[in-house]
Amino acid sequence: MNTRFFCHVAFILWRAGLLDAGITQTPRYLVTWKGDNVTFRCDPIKGHTWVYWYQQLLDKEITFLISFQSSTPMNDLGMHKLRFSAKCSQNSPCELSIQISEPGDSGIYFCASSETTVL
Numbered sequence: 001m002n003t004r005f006f007c008h009v010a011f012i013l014w015r016a017g018l019l020d021a022g023i024t025q026t027p028r029y030l031v032t033w034k035g036d037n038v039t040f041r042c043d044p045i046k047g048h049t050w051v052y053w054y055q056q057l058l059d060k061e062i063t064f065l066i067s068f069q070s071s072t073p074m075n076d077l078g079m080h081k082l083r084f085s086a087k088c089s090q091n092s093p094c095e096l097s098i099q100i101s102e103p104g105d106s107g108i109y110f111c112a113s114s115e116t117t118v119l
Ligand SMILES: *[C@@H]1O[C@H](CO)[C@@H](O)[C@H](O)[C@H]1NC(C)=O
Pocket: 035, 036, 037, 099, 100
């Protein structure tokens, strides 16, 4: 599942899931003002303990941001720590937040989940 994120304009558009893999990501589309903070949410598949976030900037390759196992960050080497943060807590969606969004953050943000480690 993925969330398309465009930074610059002043409205937020939601769209319900198209691909249903059991993961729910909200919002589906998000358009925001430059400088605003944004948060993406992801409900992993029930029973899955690993959660992964990926980013695909416009015209770029997909890159890995961070993984969690049972709410604990496992690998955050891909995170841009100055403005990006993520958290997963039990019984609530995982969140990926961007502070002071920039046009260069525009792209697609993917969330995935698995029972065990996936590269
Ligand atoms: C974004 O988050 C930062 C840090 O939490 C906060 O200081 C700032 O006021 C927020 N900006 C907006 C536009 O909400």
